[in-house]
Amino acid sequence: MTADGALRTEYPFTLPRGYVDQNGVVHREGVMRLATARDEISPQSDSRVRQNPAYLTVLLLERTVVSLGDLPEVTGYVIEHLFASDLAFLQDLYKMINQQGHTQADVTCPSCEHEFAVDLSGDAPGES
Numbered sequence: 356m357t358a359d360g361a362l363r364t365e366y367p368f369t370l371p372r373g374y375v376d377q378n379g380v381v382h383r384e385g386v387m388r389l390a391t392a393r394d395e396i397s398p399q400s401d402s403r404v405r406q407n408p409a410y411l412t413v414l415l416l417e418r419t420v421v422s423l424g425d426l427p428e429v430t431g432y433v434i435e436h437l438f439a440s441d442l443a444f445l446q447d448l449y450k451m452i453n454q455q456g457h458t459q460a461d462v463t464c465p466s467c468e469h470e471f472a473v474d475l476s477g478d479a480p481g482e483s
Contacts, residue, residue, distance in 0.1 A: 370441040382424025394418045
């Protein structure tokens with residue numbers, strides 16, 4: 356929920372490395388939306404998922420990542436060509452916003468043991 360009580364359905368993020376397009380341009384800033392039941396059900400009948408269940412991740416992210424940098428659309432090709440660390444980041448973000456409803460995690464500083472919340476979507480002040 357937002358401060359005014361509205362349901363938040365889109366979450367900005369910054370990829371750790373970024374997608375490098377065919378021109379060498381790096382795309383890091385993006386937006387992921389909440390998944391619908393259809394987003395999770397439809398890919399189950401895709402032949403690529405039946406042959407390789409791990410491909411479900413590609414189809415789910417293709418459907419829910421609504422923008423990435425200046426790309427005109429986020430396709431399966433784009434998701435397939437992300438660096439592994441970026442794919443893992445998006446998988447974690449997908450789980451957080453669709454299962455827990457937020458992108459914040461409680462962490463503890465290993466030096467001073469101070470506890471605080473971190474916005475894992477990369478939308479926190481000071482992010483580049």
